Amino acid sequence: MAGGIKKFVVGCFSDEKVLFPAVKNVRRSGYKIHDVYTPFPVHGLDHAMGLRETSLHTAGFIYGITGTTTALTGISYILVHDWPLNIGGKPHFSLPAWIPITFELTVLFAAVGMVLTFCYLCNLAPFVKKHHFHPRATDDLFVMVIECTDKTNDAEVQQFLQNAGATEVNVQEAETGWWIGRYHKEQKLYKEEKGY
Amino acid sequence: MNHQFELPANYKKWTYGLIGAGLLALIWGIAFYHPFTAPVAGAEGEEAVNSTRFWAVLLQNSVFFLLVVNAAMFFICVTTMAMAGWVIAFRRVSEAISSMVPILGIITFGILMALVFGGRSDIYPWVDKAAVAKDHILSGKSGFLNPKFFTIWSAIVIILWYLLGKKMRSLSLKSDENGPMDYETGKKFIWDNTVYASLFCVIFALSVGSTIPWLWIMSIDAHWYSTMFSWYTFASTFVSGVSLIAIFVIFLKNQGQLEYATEEHLHDLGKFMFAFSIFWTYLWFSQYMLIWYSNQPEETKYFVQRIGTAEKSGPYHVLFFVNLAINFICPLLILMKKGVKRNWTMVTFMAVLIIFGQWIDFFQMVMPGTVHEHYHLYPFEFGVACLFIGLIMWGVGKYLTKHSLLVKNHPFLKESMIHHT
Numbered sequence: 001m002a003g004g005i006k007k008f009v010v011g012c013f014s015d016e017k018v019l020f021p022a023v024k025n026v027r028r029s030g031y032k033i034h035d036v037y038t039p040f041p042v043h044g045l046d047h048a049m050g051l052r053e054t055s056l057h058t059a060g061f062i063y064g065i066t067g068t069t070t071a072l073t074g075i076s077y078i079l080v081h082d083w084p085l086n087i088g089g090k091p092h093f094s095l096p097a098w099i100p101i102t103f104e105l106t107v108l109f110a111a112v113g114m115v116l117t118f119c120y121l122c123n124l125a126p127f128v129k130k131h132h133f134h135p136r137a138t139d140d141l142f143v144m145v146i147e148c149t150d151k152t153n154d155a156e157v158q159q160f161l162q163n164a165g166a167t168e169v170n171v172q173e174a175e176t177g178w179w180i181g182r183y184h185k186e187q188k189l190y191k192e193e194k195g196y
Numbered sequence: 197m198n199h200q201f202e203l204p205a206n207y208k209k210w211t212y213g214l215i216g217a218g219l220l221a222l223i224w225g226i227a228f229y230h231p232f233t234a235p236v237a238g239a240e241g242e243e244a245v246n247s248t249r250f251w252a253v254l255l256q257n258s259v260f261f262l263l264v265v266n267a268a269m270f271f272i273c274v275t276t277m278a279m280a281g282w283v284i285a286f287r288r289v290s291e292a293i294s295s296m297v298p299i300l301g302i303i304t305f306g307i308l309m310a311l312v313f314g315g316r317s318d319i320y321p322w323v324d325k326a327a328v329a330k331d332h333i334l335s336g337k338s339g340f341l342n343p344k345f346f347t348i349w350s351a352i353v354i355i356l357w358y359l360l361g362k363k364m365r366s367l368s369l370k371s372d373e374n375g376p377m378d379y380e381t382g383k384k385f386i387w388d389n390t391v392y393a394s395l396f397c398v399i400f401a402l403s404v405g406s407t408i409p410w411l412w413i414m415s416i417d418a419h420w421y422s423t424m425f426s427w428y429t430f431a432s433t434f435v436s437g438v439s440l441i442a443i444f445v446i447f448l449k450n451q452g453q454l455e456y457a458t459e460e461h462l463h464d465l466g467k468f469m470f471a472f473s474i475f476w477t478y479l480w481f482s483q484y485m486l487i488w489y490s491n492q493p494e495e496t497k498y499f500v501q502r503i504g505t506a507e508k509s510g511p512y513h514v515l516f517f518v519n520l521a522i523n524f525i526c527p528l529l530i531l532m533k534k535g536v537k538r539n540w541t542m543v544t545f546m547a548v549l550i551i552f553g554q555w556i557d558f559f560q561m562v563m564p565g566t567v568h569e570h571y572h573l574y575p576f577e578f579g580v581a582c583l584f585i586g587l588i589m590w591g592v593g594k595y596l597t598k599h600s601l602l603v604k605n606h607p608f609l610k611e612s613m614i615h616h617t
Contacts (some may be wrong), residue, residue, distance in 0.1 A: 043616060053534075061532070096485045135339070 005175050007148040008034055010133045011161035012141045012168040016042055019142045022132035022164035023048045026146065031157060034147040034176075056121075060114045067109025071102040131174040199602040201453050211589040218583020221576050225250045230574075234315065245570045248318040251311060252566040252581050255319065258304040260558040262297070263404060264551075265439025267430075269294035269361040270400050273393035276364075281388075281611030282464055285456040287603050289444045291365045292595035293437070296588050298362075301354040308350055308412065312343045319566050323420045333419050333494075341415055350411065353403040360396040365435050367392065371605045382607035390568050404430050407478040413558075416565035416573065420498045422487070428479040429561075433470035435523075436554040438465060439547035444592060446544050453601050456613045459538045463617045466537030469550060473527035476554075480520070501564040511569035515560050522553030555581060 013019040019036070026033060033049055040065070041124045075098045077138065119125060137143040144161070148154055148171075158169045225231065229250040257314040268290045275283045283290070310316075317324035321334065322341040334341070367389055371377070377385060409429035414421065422428075442465040448454045487495045504510025526549060534541045563571040603609065 088489075096481075096488050099481060099485065151352075 002165075005173055007154065008133065008172050008174060009146045009148060009152075009154050009157040009161065010172055011144045011146070011158075011164070011166035012134055012136070013144065013165060014167050016039070016045075016142060016166040019144070020045075020048055022144065022161070022166070023037060025164055026144070026160070029160065031152075031160070032147045032149070034145040037133060037145070039138060039140055039142070041144075043100050056114060056118060059117050063113030064106045064110035066113075067106040068102055071105035072098065075101060094125045119167040131172075133172060133174070134168075199449065199453070199600040199604065201451070201601050203597055204451065207462075207589070207593060208383070211516055211586050214536050214582045214589065216586075218579055218581075218586055221416065221579020222583060224579070225253075225576055232314075232498060234285070234318075242570055248316075249265050249320055249567045249570070249572070249576075251316055252562050253270030254307050255412075255579050256562040257580045257584050258300065258307050260555060261588060262300040262304045263429070263433035264436045264440060265293050265300055266357055266361075266400075267434045268441060269297065269357070269396065270404070270434065271363065271398070271441065272364060274398045275577060276389045276393035277397065279608075281608035282461060282615040284603055284606045284608045284612035285458075285461055286441070286445045286448075286600060287368065287606070287614070288596065288601050289448065289454075289592075290441050291368060292592040293360050293440055293444065293588070295595045296591040297354075298358045299587065299591060300584070301358060305354055307351060309347065312346055316346065320415055322415060325547050337418070339585075341411070341418060346411055349407065353399070356399045357396075357403070360392055360399060363392045364389070364396065368603050368606070369599060371603060372600055374605065376605050377607055386607060402443075404433070413561050417498055417501075418563060419494060422483050422495075423500075424479055424483045424486075428476070428483055431472055431476040431479050432523075432554045433556050433596055435469060435476055436551045438468045438472065439550045441465065442469065442543055442547045446540050446547075448596070456602070456609075458615075460615050460617050461612075462540065462543055463534070463537045464615075465551060465561060466531055469543075469546060470527055470531040470537070472538040473523060473531070474549065477520070477524040479529075480524075480525045497572075502560060502566075510564075511571065512560050512564055513535065515556065519553065519556050519560055522549060523557060526553070 011022070016038075019038075023033065023036065036045060036049060038045065041169060056092075076093065080092045083167060087094075087097075088100050090097065123130070132138075133145050134141055134143045146157055146161075146167070148157070158171070161169045229246040231247055233247060257268040272283070272287065272290050272294065273378055311319050312323050315323055317327065321327055322337070323343060328338055339345075367385070371385060404426065406426050409426040410421075413429065414425045442462070445454060445457055445461070445465065449457060483497065487499060500510060502510050502512040502516050510516075527546065530536060530542070531546055536546075559571075559573075559577070606612075
């Protein structure tokens with residue numbers, strides 16, 4: 001994931017009723033929404049933002065069948081070829097006894113794989129610091145972030161957000177993508193941030 | 197929009213066609229399978245089991261379809277207790293299906309009584325008093341497996357299903373009469389619903405969740421027992437019940453009705469079908485694996501009758517694994533994707549397949565202990581199934597035309613209208 005410092009126009013909304021039409025208008029005007037940060041999951045916002053359906057479940061399915069095959073090949077190699085044991089007179093290849101373990105490994109692979117994939121997709125990892133566009137996004141503000149390109153006139157975007165009902169508008173520069181502890185300026189504590 | 201529904205001519209044609217075909221099969225059975233003569237002891241071959249086959253098929257179909265329509269009421273009750281709003285858009289459909297409980301209940305009870313008091317020890321070995329006295333295991337179980345307890349408990353259970361189901365339906369129907377509810381009335385309405393729903397669930401746990409499948413079906417193999425059997429039967433009928441609800445919702449949607457039931461509701465019904473197919477497999481497998489693992493002769497007998505042993509495969513070998521393929525592999529692989537659960541055609545197809553699969557499941561629960569290797573899947577078996585399907589279509593059609601298709605004053609209606617998965 002390519003990082004690099006980019007310019008963003010940030011608009012804060014105090015109500016989701018204002019946010020929804022604003023998201024629609026911003027998209028209609030052709031601006032690129034980087035993301036919308038909300039204090040709680042807002043139903044239907046992904047749809048309004050035009051985010052594509054996640055493929056996480058497809059990844060989960062692939063991890064799951066990987067787990068299934070790992071378990072079945074592993075157990076059958078060990079119990080049939082490598083070290084056959086007589087367990088209660090059962091045949092060496094006794095599928096029913098393996099099903100619980102196969103199931104568990106399927107679930108384990110799918111769950112762990114999906115969590116890791118999710119973290120990767122969201123750029124989450126230990127020691128990775130994320131830029132907060134507004135500290136109150138975790139409290140009570142809906143923060144819409146619009147990515148600027150070379151051609152974007154940020155004054156115009158700011159005016160646009162103001163008209164759409166944003167209570168607070170500003171321009172920020174932030175690094176995107178995977179960056180581990182690199183900052184162009186010192187991150188402030190939540191308490192010291194403006195607007196707390 | 198008017199929520200009154202008129203049955204299309206096609207529906208009526210199918211209903212009477214299926215009932216007619218079923219009656220024909222029944223008459224055929226009465227004429228040629230000699231159901232009222234007890235089988236000759238020691239007789240071998242096809243002819244000797246025909247009488248048993250007649251009753252076994254009736255038992256399988258009546259119990260299966262009764263438990264399926266009753267599962268529709270259980271669906272209403274659990275969703276009521278969970279305060280689920282999304283089901284309200286098609287709640288009348290589940291009510292309509294559950295309204296068949298009294299009729300199918302009477303038919304099933306009649307068949308059970310004919311078996312128990314007609315002395316059909318070929319179906320229920322424990323009704324033969326002389327044999328029970330000689331049999332150590334059966335006499336040990338006679339406190340539970342005896343005609344008196346069987347009759348009284350079956351009657352109580354069917355009547356309670358009927359009464360509590362009727363109460364749930366009448367609460368919903370009565371809400372149509374007055375206008376929209378205010379806060380207090382709505383609160384009281386939900387409370388009343390919750391009380392009767394929880395009563396139903398308690399009765400359901402004591403009947404379908406435990407004793408009833410033991411008595412009605414498991415006692416065919418009277419020497420064998422599995423405490424998991426009732427759960428397994430419950431999963432089987434519940435997934436069929438949800439599938440039946442889905443079929444009727446799709447049918448009404450095709451008729452331009454149920455404007456508030458959308459793809460979102462279909463998606464959730466599809467999830468139920470998927471999830472409970474997996475749940476069914478979990479119980480199917482758990483029952484199988486524990487018996488396979490411990491390898492006790494008195495327990496493995498049940499599976500030896502079906503799959504056979506390593507040396508000699510049993511008469512139900514193919515059916516047993518076809519059953520697993522239809523009820524596990526197909527739902528798992530086909531219903532897994534979101535697009536399929538939101539596709540009306542695919543859900544219809546899967547719902548029909550699941551009901552057929554669970555019917556086969558019941559078939560292989562009942563047949564090995566009764567007709568042994570002389571089982572058939574001939575027009576007679578399917579004909580009797582048609583009779584019950586026709587009856588359900590008739591009852592559901594009657595209920596749907598008599599009442600509004602929408603519970604229009606239900607406090608959760610709006611939640612159902614804006615439901616979004």
